[in-house]
Amino acid sequence: MAKQAASKTRGVRGSRTGRPIMALLDLLGRRWSLRILWELRDEPLTSRVLRTACDEASPTVLQARLTELREAGFVELGDGGGYGLTALGRELCETFMPLYRFAERWKR
Amino acid sequence: MAKQAASKTRGVRGSRTGRPIMALLDLLGRRWSLRILWELRDEPLTSRVLRTACDEASPTVLQARLTELREAGFVELGDGGGYGLTALGRELCETFMPLYRFAERWKR
C-alpha cells in the first residue's frame, strides 16, 4: 500500500472537524443512549420506569444521558413529569428503527 | 406500581435479555463501534488508516471493537490486509446511513 501521509490534503475522512455526524455518532455511542431513545419510542416514561426498562441501569449514568439527550434536543421532560421524545427525537428514532428488523434477521 | 424482582445474576455488560435488538444496541453503544462502521462504509481500511480516521483512538479499544464486530459478522479482515465490511455489515451500515442527513439538519 502506498504512503498515506498525502491523505492529509483531503482532510482524513471522519476527523472531528465539528461535523455533525461525528458529534451524533459520539453521543449515540455512549452507553444507554440508543437504549433510552429506543425505550421512549412509543410513549413517555417516568425516570424510574425508564430505569426499569433499561435493565436497572445506574441512575447516575441514566441522568447523565438524559441531560445530554435533552441538551441535544431529542428528549424533553414533560410538565406533568416523565421523559418523552421531542419531535426531533422521534425523527431520530425513526431513522434507526429499521435496526429492529435487521437485528431479528441477525440473531447472532 | 409494584415491586419488581430485583436481582438475577447480572452480567457485567447490559442486555442479557436475549432480544437481538438489545444485543445490537449494546454492541453499537460501545465507544467507536458506530464510528468504525461509518468509516468503513466506502472501502476497506488498514488498521492504522482506520485509527487515523477514528481521530487517533487508542489501538487497544480499536482492536477490541474490531474483534467484536468481526465476531458479530459485520467486519472482516481481508486476506490482503485491511478491514472491510461484510455483506451483513454493509447492510447494517445502510440502515443508519440516513443518520447523516439527520445530523446535517440537526447541527446542534
Add this chain to the structure above:
DNA sequence: CGTATTGCTACGATAATTGTAGCAACGGAG
C-alpha cells in the same frame, strides 16, 4: 401528620478507555 410518588445526586467500587510503547511477521529494495 404519614406515605408515596416525582426527578435527581453523592460516593466508593469496579469496569472501560486512553496513551505510549513495543512486539512478530511479511515484503520490497539495496
Add this chain to the structure above:
DNA sequence: CTCCGTTGCTACAATTATCGTAGCAATACG
C-alpha cells in the same frame, strides 16, 4: 543476505466512565 517500512496486534499504567447503593428536596394525596 540485511535494512527498512509496513501490517495486525498487545502490554501496561493512568485516566474516565459506569455501576450499585443510598439518599436528598419537592410534590401530591389522605
